[in-house]
Amino acid sequence: MRSFLLLIGSLSSTTAMATSLSQDTLDTFAQQLSVQYELISAKPEKCPEPYASCYLSRLTFSTPVEINSNQWSIYFSQLMPIYHTDSSQFSITHINGDLHQLKPTAVFSGFTADQPISIEFYTQDSQITRSEFMPNYLLASKGLTSRVINSTKTSIDPQTQLELQPYLAEFLTLDQLQISKEDATPWMGAAYLYENESRPTLPQAPLSLIPKPMSLQKLSGDGVNLSQGINVIGLDEQQLKLSAAFGRLAQLGVKQNELGITTSISLGLSSPHSEAYELQIKDQKITIKANTDSGAFYALQSLAGLISVDDLTIPALSITDAPRYSxxxxxxxxxxxxxxxxxxxxxxxxxxxxxxxxxxxxxxxxxxxxxxxxxxxxxxxxxxxxxxxxxxxxxxxxxxxxxxxxxxxxxxxxxxxxxxxxxxxxxxxxxxxxxxxxxxxxxxxxxxxxxxxxxxxxxxxxxxxxxxxxxxxxxxxxxxxxxxxxxxxxxxxxxxxxxxxxxxxxxxxxxxxxxxxxxxxxxxxxxxxxxxxxxxxxxxxxxxxxxxxxxxxxxxxxxxxxxxxxxxxxxxxxxxxxxxxxxxxxxxxxxxxxxxxxxxxxxxxxxxxxxxxxxxxxxxxxxxxxxxxxxxxxxxxxxxxxxxxxxxxxxxxxxxxxxxxxxxxxxxxxxxxxxxxxxxxxxxxxxxxxxxxxxxxxxxxxxxxxxxxxxxxxxxxxxxxxxxxxxxxxxxxxxxxxxxxxxxxNVDLQQQKEADWQRFAALVGFKELAKLEHVGRFYRLPSVAARVTNNGVDAFVPYPGLTIEYQNSVGNWLLYNAANKPALVQQVRAISVNGLRKGRALKVD
Missing domain, CATH: 3.20.20.80 (Glycosidases)
Structure with missing residues (x-):
């Protein structure tokens, strides 16, 4: 801090306001300047002319030491153009696109140590999600190398691995979520989700696929255990064209192996759809018939879809399939x-x-x-x-x-x-x-x-x-x-x-x-x-x-x-x-x-x-x-x-x-x-x-x-x-x-859709999220629906099979057990399949 004080000391005289910054001063300034952005309202009572739609924001700056220079400016991104400010000490100019320049005016009297200075401004149209408020404000001065202001950089939450924006004040009210008086957008917190999301009903993954085939019938007889892999016969040349499908099966633990389940692939299926296929699993054999190579490829992808990461068995079944759209x-x-x-x-x-x-x-x-x-x-x-x-x-x-x-x-x-x-x-x-x-x-x-x-x-x-x-x-x-x-x-x-x-x-x-x-x-x-x-x-x-x-x-x-x-x-x-x-x-x-x-x-x-x-x-x-x-x-x-x-x-x-x-x-x-x-x-x-x-x-x-x-x-x-x-x-x-x-x-169609969604959700929760995780894909963990009931806090997520955690009254995170509902809960969140990542936490009111 002493070195910083010495560095800034040369700027402390009243004549220093017009003095150019040195590179060292600008570098330190960029490191020490605190920038806080606050969305005051996405639907102000009145917008300054000429716009009927706007939002009101505030930027607050502070430094730990006195700074008297005004020979600097800040470039920053604001998706919609700022058109009105209330400050005599700063001006904001729209450059192009979303780029704006903030400059101290001749009236600017400098920063007093630990004394924040704010500027409120109106921006046209609307901007309401946190990710719309951009990071990486740039501190610039003529003749010097510009720097990113450290306080405007993003960071990563170690538990959720999601982006954090420390420069952006918390959003707490509907004024920061709705863009007009007519806007009825709900705040989708835990209670809203509890009232509006479908609660899972299936205790395990059904015998089905994503996407769902035209026809899937369970057959009598023995299915297959693919732990020893598959032994493909019939199409040596086509195997080269199907290598990507074989690669996905291998990722999931099903490799090509002479000791594996005999798998025959043939073309020439009589179908008007070029991507059509038939897949039959029965009596320790897999038979694929397709119209073209693409159909055979999708049959193998269906084979991968039928298994789980931790269960390579498939019962006897028959699938007839073709796509809805080309x-x-x-x-x-x-x-x-x-x-x-x-x-x-x-x-x-x-x-x-x-x-x-x-x-x-x-x-x-x-x-x-x-x-x-x-x-x-x-x-x-x-x-x-x-x-x-x-x-x-x-x-x-x-x-x-x-x-x-x-x-x-x-x-x-x-x-x-x-x-x-x-x-x-x-x-x-x-x-x-x-x-x-x-x-x-x-x-x-x-x-x-x-x-x-x-x-x-x-x-x-x-x-x-x-x-x-x-x-x-x-x-x-x-x-x-x-x-x-x-x-x-x-x-x-x-x-x-x-x-x-x-x-x-x-x-x-x-x-x-x-x-x-x-x-x-x-x-x-x-x-x-x-x-x-x-x-x-x-x-x-x-x-x-x-x-x-x-x-x-x-x-x-x-x-x-x-x-x-x-x-x-x-x-x-x-x-x-x-x-x-x-x-x-x-x-x-x-x-x-x-x-x-x-x-x-x-x-x-x-x-x-x-x-x-x-x-x-x-x-x-x-x-x-x-x-x-x-x-x-x-x-x-x-x-x-x-x-x-x-x-x-x-x-x-x-x-x-x-x-x-x-x-x-x-x-x-x-x-x-x-x-x-x-x-x-x-x-x-x-x-x-x-x-x-x-x-x-x-x-x-x-x-x-x-x-x-x-x-x-x-x-x-x-x-x-x-x-x-x-x-x-x-x-x-x-x-x-x-x-x-x-x-x-009508009600009948609604009930059919709900039953189909339960099938899909169970496949996602019990099988597909684990597959995404297995190959390193960063899927979204669902938010937890929760409400306080007479029997404690009831909670669920749309995809069954995922674990829920809750934060108790002293701040500790504990596993949620639906059979023994906790009485006092601050927040709830889901956990990834491998248990290493946490979902976005929601407060329980």
Whole structure:
């Protein structure tokens, strides 16, 4: 402390306010400055003009010593723009995206030792989950190396292994959970869960699978004990194609062995489904018949699904199976925050284990470009990392609390060798990789990288090459703001260089697929735009003059890129909002639309419309398939909040994808209100081709966090994508209106669904969580439902087989015994299968 006092002493005079900091002073300042963020209210009584929706926050700073300098600033991420402050001592400026700069004003009189100084401010829109409040505030001063303020770093809870945010004050009230007076979102604590969750009823795992097969019948006769492994006969060549399935069996203790159970695999099953299979286990033999290699692969995955980690016996049975949808996908965003290659490979393994077959890999967005492209080094040299370089010649701005370390886990990219390895690994697991570089909006990483390339080549005098792939038009003075509050993230769709760039990228990606020996089948163009872009673009004005009937610039872009993609023999895919901008006659015949409109806001309409016009519709409804949203509406649960406040596994399991409007009977809107869905004017006449889960990464800063959000929801997604349950409400082909009073989903269907959920939950609790743990996946431990009763505290979790702990009145954690209920309980939590990890604790009131 004495050395720090000496260091700061040079700043103590009144003239020091304008004196520059030394590097040592700034370093120590960053170590000692305490920053505390407090969300005061997510629904203030009144918002300052011009916004009707806002939230009120407070930042409090303190230091252990006196500091009189004002030659510093703090850069920090705030997802929504701050637009009003109440302080004369500090100013806050929105830079771009979520990046803000806080600076002391001329009135700032310095820090007095241990005397906190606060600034309150209003931010537009809403922000309510703790994970939305970003870490890694940056202390900067002109001419010095910036530092992360130590008090704003995250840490890891040693018991839960979940992220902690010591800079963020505790959330305690509904004012910090609800975003308006009309918001009825419940605080999903232990008592709420007790009243609303299904209590497990099955004492052991039933004879079944995830996903559930079309038919499973128990047979008379002997089953098998796989402790000695399996002896595969019949298909030597196909065994190479099935090696990934054999690998999963080996992970679970079932290896190939000449002394093992005789297992015959044959192709040629007569079935209209290419992925169909039959599996019979009887009299110490396993017989698999399949239509194709993929069917045989899924039969082996079913064999792995039938066993437990600690029980390799299977009774005599017969399975006949085929998938519900041909497209069973998972979308992984590696652009906003990077995911390691190991994470992708591990995710591919689990997708295949539960029979998912499409990996939509989101490789570029505003915050990062994640694939090395030949001849365009800036895409990864600049576009794959974030740091505090306001000129952005070395890196992108440090959005999303990225900090300063360009080599940290949130930054990075896949080399060409990495991508080839991913392609081969996916192919071995019968998964198609669908790459995506989002355009024309969400393209800031590419735009900044190509601008850095332009500057480099221009400095070398190579002006022609510099302009070839430039994505920005300097003369375009259009002012706009994207949904993530960028003013420069939309590439110019009227420049020839834009299309030269995209053609170059597609050709290079295709080359990587050729090198991998994996066909490039589908390209997802994104099709996101930014409202208001291009209005003052000279090139766009010229294009409009040449084509006065041009219906929209975004539609023009999508049509032109779709033609380019189709000319390369690829299927065109895009998000439904952008794809709605096109003229149907100008599109190729083979088009995929990811329908992502929120169901509570008539989201069924665009899905039906796109299916009816002959496009392949993949359901991407955010209120049930976006796994970056919280499992439950509780401040400690990480996730976004704009489309749903709670997506637990049971909600995903309850999805009826063939009947989108029917969910108005059983679900509520994002603000927990009943809603209606009228399908009488938008009757669907053609089927959907599939279902996709989504893991966007804005709020996910590590692979471990990503796995927490994926598992076990991925299992419920696989259940609905592969298996159509008999309790699902059939689609009304004459059209109807649904609401909480329409009562089509009757008591009988509700009871069927509950019984099916009990089967699924028992399989998860008794078998599948242990398998996830066995291969090192970081699944979410469920929160414990608990209530004080006359007989003590009653508690349960949705998945049977998990152990519960409770904290007694003196703070000790003890094992919960339902037969001997404790009377005094402070908190409850679940324990992982191996007993090493604790779940998030909930208070018992």
């Amino acid at each position: 497209f069973r996908g998972m979308h992984i965003d590696v652009a906003r925050n990077f995911r390691s290659k190991a994470f992708i490979l591990n995710t591919i393994e689990q997708m295949a284990a539960y029979k998912l077959n499409k990996l939509h890999l989101h490789l570029a967005d505003d915050e990062g470009w994640r694939l090395a492209i030949n001849d365009l080094p800036e895409l990864t040299d600049v576009g794959a990392k974030r740091c505090l370089d306001l000129t952005e010649q070395q890196c992108l701005l440090p959005q999303l609390g990225a900090g300063l370390d360009s080599s940290s886990a949130v930054n990075g990219y896949y080399s060409q060798a990495d991508y080839i390895e991913i392609l081969k690994y996916a192919q071995a697991h019968f998964i198609e990789v669908i790459p995506s570089f989002d355009m024309p909006g969400h393209s800031r990483a590419a735009i900044v990288a190509m601008e850095a390339r332009f500057n480099r080549l221009t400095a070398q005098g190579n002006n022609v090459a510099a302009a070839k792939y430039r994505l920005r038009e300097p003369e375009d003075k259009t002012r706009y703001s994207s949904i993530q509050h960028y003013n420069d993230n939309t590439l110019n769709v009227c420049l020839d260089s834009t299309y030269q760039f995209i053609d170059k990228v597609l050709n290079e990606v295709n080359t990587l697929h050729i090198k991998a020996g994996v066909p490039f089948k589908t390209y997802h163009i994104g099709a996101d735009e930014t409202a208001g872009a291009w209005l003052d673009s000279p090139s766009c004005k010229a294009l409009q003059a040449q084509q006065p009937t041009l219906h929209s610039f975004n539609g023009y872009f999508i049509e032109k890129i779709s033609a380019l993609v189709a000319s390369k023999g690829l299927k065109v895919a895009g998000w439904s909002d952008g794809m709605s901008d096109v003229e149907l006659a100008n599109m190729p015949n083979n088009v995929q639309s990811n329908a992502w409109a929120t169901l509570s806001e008539s989201g069924h309409e665009v899905a039906h419309r796109h299916a009816n016009q002959g496009w392949d519709v993949v359901l991407s409804s955010p209120d049930v398939t976006y796994f970056d949203f919280p499992y439950q509406s509780h401040p400690q649960e990480p996730g976004n909040h704009w489309a749903s406040r709670a997506i637990d596994s049971q909600k995903v399991f309850s999805f009826m994808p063939d009947n989108l409007p029917a969910h108005a009977e059983i679900w509520r809107s994002v603000r927990n209100h009943h809603y209606s869905a009228d399908d009488r004017k938008t009757i669907r006449t053609k089927p959907f081709i599939g279902l996709q889960g989504h893991l966007w990464s804005e709020l996910i800063r590590s692979d471990q966090q990503a796995e927490y959000m994926l598992y076990p929801r991925l299992l419920a997604l696989a259940e609905r994508a592969w298996h159509k349950a008999p309790w699902e409400l059939e689609y009304n082909k004459q059209g109807t209106k649904y609401d909480q009073h329409s009562d089509y989903f």
